[in-house]
Amino acid sequence: MAKIVRSSAVTANVLMPGVRMRCPACRANGNFEPILQYDAATQTGEIPGLRRCPNPTCSALVFFVRDRAGALQSFPAERIDFDTKDIPQGVHDAFEEAITCHAEQCFVAAAIMVRKTLELICHDRGATGANLKERLAALRSKVIVPTELFDGLDYLRLLGNDAAHIESQIFDQVGEQEVEATIEFTKEVLKATYQLKGLVEKIRALKKTP
Numbered sequence: 019m020a021k022i023v024r025s026s027a028v029t030a031n032v033l034m035p036g037v038r039m040r041c042p043a044c045r046a047n048g049n050f051e052p053i054l055q056y057d058a059a060t061q062t063g064e065i066p067g068l069r070r071c072p073n074p075t076c077s078a079l080v081f082f083v084r085d086r087a088g089a090l091q092s093f094p095a096e097r098i099d100f101d102t103k104d105i106p107q108g109v110h111d112a113f114e115e116a117i118t119c120h121a122e123q124c125f126v127a128a129a130i131m132v133r134k135t136l137e138l139i140c141h142d143r144g145a146t147g148a149n150l151k152e153r154l155a156a157l158r159s160k161v162i163v164p165t166e167l168f169d170g171l172d173y174l175r176l177l178g179n180d181a182a183h184i185e186s187q188i189f190d191q192v193g194e195q196e197v198e199a200t201i202e203f204t205k206e207v208l209k210a211t212y213q214l215k216g217l218v219e220k221i222r223a224l225k226k227t228p
Contacts (some may be wrong), residue, residue, distance in 0.1 A: 041071040042094035042121070043078035050080060095121035098201055104212045109138045113208065116201060125197045132200050133178025136171065139211060150175050163210040171207065174200050 036049040050069030064083050071078040082092040098117050102110050116131035137150060145157035154171050157163075177192060177200055 037069050040096050044073050044076035045099050046073045048072040097121045106142050120197050126192050128197045129177050129192045161211050
């Protein structure tokens with residue numbers, strides 16, 4: 019979430035360049051150009067301003083606050099990129115919420131939503147068991163995923179468990195680094211589970227007919 023400016027008293031008008039970032043709406047990287055010629059610096063040294071996404075099909079407005087050192091916070095917050103192709107709606111929605119929680123620095127909530135994403139993958143693929151650990155083990159026979167990814171799924175389960183419970187903590191904390199790693203790992207699991215088959219079929223379609 020964007021930092022709240024503590025003082026609105028304007029001390030100077032500052033000519034500001036574009037801001038390079040990933041659009042929170044369309045996820046495209048680009049140089050967000052100023053809407054007005056100047057941004058107004060405040061007494062606290064913070065510089066709020068507005069920028070517009072350069073993608074002509076998006077043109078989303080982004081409010082930002084930066085300081086003299088160049089540190090930037092935006093609203094909506096910049097988000098981790100995520101390819102949604104061929105992902106079932108329920109799985110997509112849960113993982114999208116995990117990414118949103120991470121962007122808003124709600125790391126415990128993000129870890130819990132990653133765990134829910136795993137639960138929904140198991141449900142979608144018909145992997146059953148008394149608990150998530152058993153369901154993830156059953157998932158091995160349902161999808162073709164590299165062994166290393168399957169081994170790592172248990173770490174995602176444990177991090178989500180740490181986020182939801184205070185007993186038997188496995189990780190030192192559930193913070194930004196831990197959540198970023200789990201989100202990136204989950205993206206690879208989703209690719210292997212839902213998108214690999216489509217990529218293979220696309221390559222096969224390029225072959226000449228005998």
